[in-house]
Each structure stands twice: as C-alpha cells, then as structure tokens.
Amino acid sequence: MVSPTSNKARQSRKLPSELIQARRFGKTRSAQSTALFEDYVELIAELLAGTGEARPTDIARRLGVSHATAIKTISRLKRAGLATSRPYRGVFLTEEGRSLAERVHVRHRLVVDLLRAVGVPTESAEADAEGIEHHVSEVTLRAFAQFLKARRSKR
Secondary structure, X not given: OOOHHHHHHHHHOOOOOHHHHHHHHHHHHHHHHHHHHHHHHHHHHHHHHHHOOXXXXXXXHHHOOOHHHHHHHHHHHHHOOOEEEEOOOEEEEOHHXXXXXXXXXXXXXXXXXXXXHOOOOHHHHHHHHHHHOOOOOHXXXXXXXXXXXXXXXXX
C-alpha cells in the first residue's frame, strides 16, 4: 500500500523533457569518463610535488588498482598528451597535464571547502569531494565560490 504522502510527492514531481533529461545523463556519463584521467593527473602532480617522482607502482597503490591497470591508464594519458614517461624515472606531466591537474586540484579544494562550510567533517568532505568534483558544473562551482566568499566576508 502506498502512503498518501509518497503518492502526493510523486505527483508533484514532473519529469523533465526527454531532451533535457538525456543531456543531464549524458553529462554524467561524460564526467565519469574524464574522472579517471583527472584522478590520475591530480595524483601524479601531488606525487611529483611531494616526492619528486610518480612511479606506476606508487600510482597503483594510491589509487587502489593493479599495476597493470595503472600502466594501461598511464599509456592512455600519454596518448592523450597529458603525460610522458622515462625508463627508470617514472611518469611526468606535460604542460597540458599540469594545467588539468591544477584545475582539478582547485575544483577539489573548492568542493571540500564548501562541504566543510556546511558542517561536513573534514575526512568525509575529502572523501565525498573525490566524487563530486568530477560531476559539478562550472556554474555550480562559481556559486560555491561566491557562497564561500560571502561567508568569509561576514566573519
């Protein structure tokens, strides 16, 4: 038996047009496909900044994937012009790769800051930002930044 509340809520919720809904789902699929590259370049940049090298073994361990998966994805990054590698030296980012890593890092920090501002504990905010950062639009990111700026100016 359906409760009157859930039925009423269901009736008030209208489906978007097919075109709008298809665009929304398409955006999500696109974000999922770019998320992998973004995670890799962000991690490579962090490893290079922290230890001076980004070895496939370290990348695999930190992302929780097999060494073979890391090698395969690094090869895709190289074909996309985002990374290079040298024998016995690990992986390096191209200028394009560094630029992408910086954009992803800024987006990640903004999402974490917003989540923390609304009361999410730091560890949860960091973990949740890993998924959100790939799916949030530039419009939404600007709104996040504006919200945080207004919040800081009130202090």
